[in-house]
Amino acid sequence: MKLMFLGDVMGRAGRAVVTEMLPALRTRWGLDFVVVNGENASQGAGLTAEHARLLFQAGADCITLGDHAFDQKDMLQYCEADTRIIRPLNFSKVAPGRGVKIFDATSGRKVLVVQVLGQVFMKRPFDDPFSAIETILKTHRIGATVQAAIVDVHAEATSEKMAMGHWCDGQASLVVGTHTHVPTADHMILPGGTAYLTDAGMCGDYNSVIGMEKLEPLRRFITGMASSRFEPAAGPATLSGVYVETDDRTGKALRIVPVRQGGRLEAIGP
Numbered sequence: 001m002k003l004m005f006l007g008d009v010m011g012r013a014g015r016a017v018v019t020e021m022l023p024a025l026r027t028r029w030g031l032d033f034v035v036v037n038g039e040n041a042s043q044g045a046g047l048t049a050e051h052a053r054l055l056f057q058a059g060a061d062c063i064t065l066g067d068h069a070f071d072q073k074d075m076l077q078y079c080e081a082d083t084r085i086i087r088p089l090n091f092s093k094v095a096p097g098r099g100v101k102i103f104d105a106t107s108g109r110k111v112l113v114v115q116v117l118g119q120v121f122m123k124r125p126f127d128d129p130f131s132a133i134e135t136i137l138k139t140h141r142i143g144a145t146v147q148a149a150i151v152d153v154h155a156e157a158t159s160e161k162m163a164m165g166h167w168c169d170g171q172a173s174l175v176v177g178t179h180t181h182v183p184t185a186d187h188m189i190l191p192g193g194t195a196y197l198t199d200a201g202m203c204g205d206y207n208s209v210i211g212m213e214k215l216e217p218l219r220r221f222i223t224g225m226a227s228s229r230f231e232p233a234a235g236p237a238t239l240s241g242v243y244v245e246t247d248d249r250t251g252k253a254l255r256i257v258p259v260r261q262g263g264r265l266e267a268i269g270p
Helices: 011-028 049-058 075-081 129-139 158-168 215-223
Strands: 002-006 033-037 062-064 100-104 110-117 148-154 174-178 195-197 239-246 253-261
Touching: 002 011, 002 148, 002 174, 011 033, 011 049, 011 239, 011 253, 033 148, 049 062, 049 075, 062 110, 110 129, 129 148, 129 158, 148 158, 158 174, 174 239, 195 239, 195 253
Parallel strands: 002 033, 033 062, 110 148, 148 174, 174 195
Antiparallel strands: 002 239, 100 110, 239 253
């Protein structure tokens, strides 16, 4: 199966590059299933129902969220209605929506998508992501219950993301990090057959401070004081993520390639 995961969509620029490029890439690369992290798609904080529908129309099969899952209040209801939206599994036991789902991909194949939040350096404590993901992957085994499994690790610390990759090795097709908005260069297939990337980067304007217009972040770093709200950068955006090919029989990865298309970063893809 040919899978693609796109990193955090950042504001209007991020939405624009996804809607402009994803339809053609689905066709050109013969993609069977696409996951998009949309937790910063609406003004850089959360996701509205309107913008979720836009990403689905562009070709996303599933949208994952993150620690800003419910910053946009209509998502509290919309994530219950649209089961293609996945919030963090370990967010809260009373949170609306779902943290895991099995999707139908092409040719009747099944794809599991699950998201967990990291605990290190995060603003609030979340439940243990390792025990949460272990139960899911043991229940839905690749090469048996599902043909592929994608794990989105939404976390600050690279060490925690790497640990999660090794924890899931052999039980997931892809473990990919989100949240820090900077694409890493450590794409690899782990010994057990799981494709891994510490961070998929963002779909947004890289002439920025992790997707935000530069002036206000610079002011806060220099003075320690806030003057105005952060605003998403609105220049030409890069589509950033990862492409993975898997073996339907085992669910394990055969190939992993970073994806960067458009904007300021050097183009790369399968």
